Amino acid sequence: xxxxxxxxxxAKNLNPAAMFLESMKKTFDGQGDxxxxxxxxxxxxYIHQTGAVAKVKFVSNGNHGYTGIFEGADAGIVRLSSxxxxxxxxxxxxxxxxxFLRDGKDSANLVSMxxxxxxxxxxxxxxxxxxxxxxxxxxxxxxxxxxxATATPFIGSVGMxxxxxxxxxxxxxxxxxxxFGLRFAPKPAVKGTFSxxxxxxxxxxxxxxxxxxxxxxxxxTLFDVYxxxxxxxxxxxxxxxxxxxxxxxxxAFGDQSLFFRHQRKSDDFKRNPEHEAGADIxxxxxxxxxxxxxxxxxxx
Numbered sequence: 013x014x015x016x017x018x019x020x021x022x023a024k025n026l027n028p029a030a031m032f033l034e035s036m037k038k039t040f041d042g043q044g045d046x047x048x049x050x051x052x053x054x055x056x057x058y059i060h061q062t063g064a065v066a067k068v069k070f071v072s073n074g075n076h077g078y079t080g081i082f083e084g085a086d087a088g089i090v091r092l093s094s095x096x097x098x099x100x101x102x103x104x105x106x107x108x109x110x111x112f113l114r115d116g117k118d119s120a121n122l123v124s125m126x127x128x129x130x131x132x133x134x135x136x137x138x139x140x141x142x143x144x145x146x147x148x149x150x151x152x153x154x155x156x157x158x159x160x161a162t163a164t165p166f167i168g169s170v171g172m173x174x175x176x177x178x179x180x181x182x183x184x185x186x187x188x189x190x191x192f193g194l195r196f197a198p199k200p201a202v203k204g205t206f207s208x209x210x211x212x213x214x215x216x217x218x219x220x221x222x223x224x225x226x227x228x229x230x231x232x233t234l235f236d237v238y239x240x241x242x243x244x245x246x247x248x249x250x251x252x253x254x255x256x257x258x259x260x261x262x263x264a265f266g267d268q269s270l271f272f273r274h275q276r277k278s279d280d281f282k283r284n285p286e287h288e289a290g291a292d293i294x295x296x297x298x299x300x301x302x303x304x305x306x307x308x309x310x311x312x
Contacts (some may be wrong), residue, residue, distance in 0.1 A: 023267035036163035063093025064225035064260035072252040085220035087178040089115040105130035109272030115182035121273040135206040137198035158296035172277035191239035243290030
């Protein structure tokens with residue numbers, strides 16, 4: 013967090029097309045909390061380029077059996093950002109990267125969004141976010157999906173087993189209990205930030221969403237957190253809250269270096285094979301062989 017706060021000037025935007033020159037596997041296989049190395053220099057963020065970072069904790073309500081981080085964790089870091097510059101009537105593509113540090117172990121990470129195609133509202137917290145999303149629409153986003161599919165065919169969801177397998181104190185869980193996924197429901201006070209700062213008027217420039225993030229109240233409870241059992245349409249249970257410590261800040265380190273690993277959904281199938289039926293497989297239309305089918309029931 014000292015690195016996060018050392019320079020609060022947002023990083024300059026990059027050409028997102030450049031990500032097609034990088035391997036996607038490091039997004040899923042990279043270790044540590046700083047961006048892994050690329051062929052030249054350090055890997056860069058080409059989507060979700062500009063965001064705000066804060067320290068957070070997950071406070072479990074104790075009314076569930078999920079293990080590991082889901083039992084409660086104090087050392088968390090969240091980064092909130094819009095996926096890309098909007099166009100064609102889209103306002104924002106809000107989402108987050110979330111990590112929890114663990115004693116003696118690499119951090120547990122996840123990412124969550126409302127939709128790759130974004131939303132029409134300028135309110136960053138207008139919708140609930142999930143750790144799985146519907147397939148994207150449009151040629152450009154389909155091409156992006158094809159790029160992600162070079163590392164995993166389950167591009168619309170991320171694994172939960174890392175979160176469940178080890179506690180914040182670094183203890184391995186003998187019999188982890190893992191949800192299919194999570195839903196993050198913005199608290200009313202956070203959702204109302206947009207109306208408070210400008211009366212809910214339309215932004216002139218999409219980067220003004222950073223004003224919304226900066227105005228989120230100090231130490232705010234950001235989200236109620238719901239876990240889904242077994243499948244996207246399965247039973248959901250309120251398991252706790254994600255609470256901020258301090259304020260959200262723009263950050264050059266957050267934009268350039270802070271790394272949130274995407275866990276492969278197929279990791280969950282090894283212990284929870286019932287999760288596989290609820291995870292959509294992506295078939296790239298640019299690849300008529302649909303090679304991703306060969307990965308459906310095995311490790312990647």
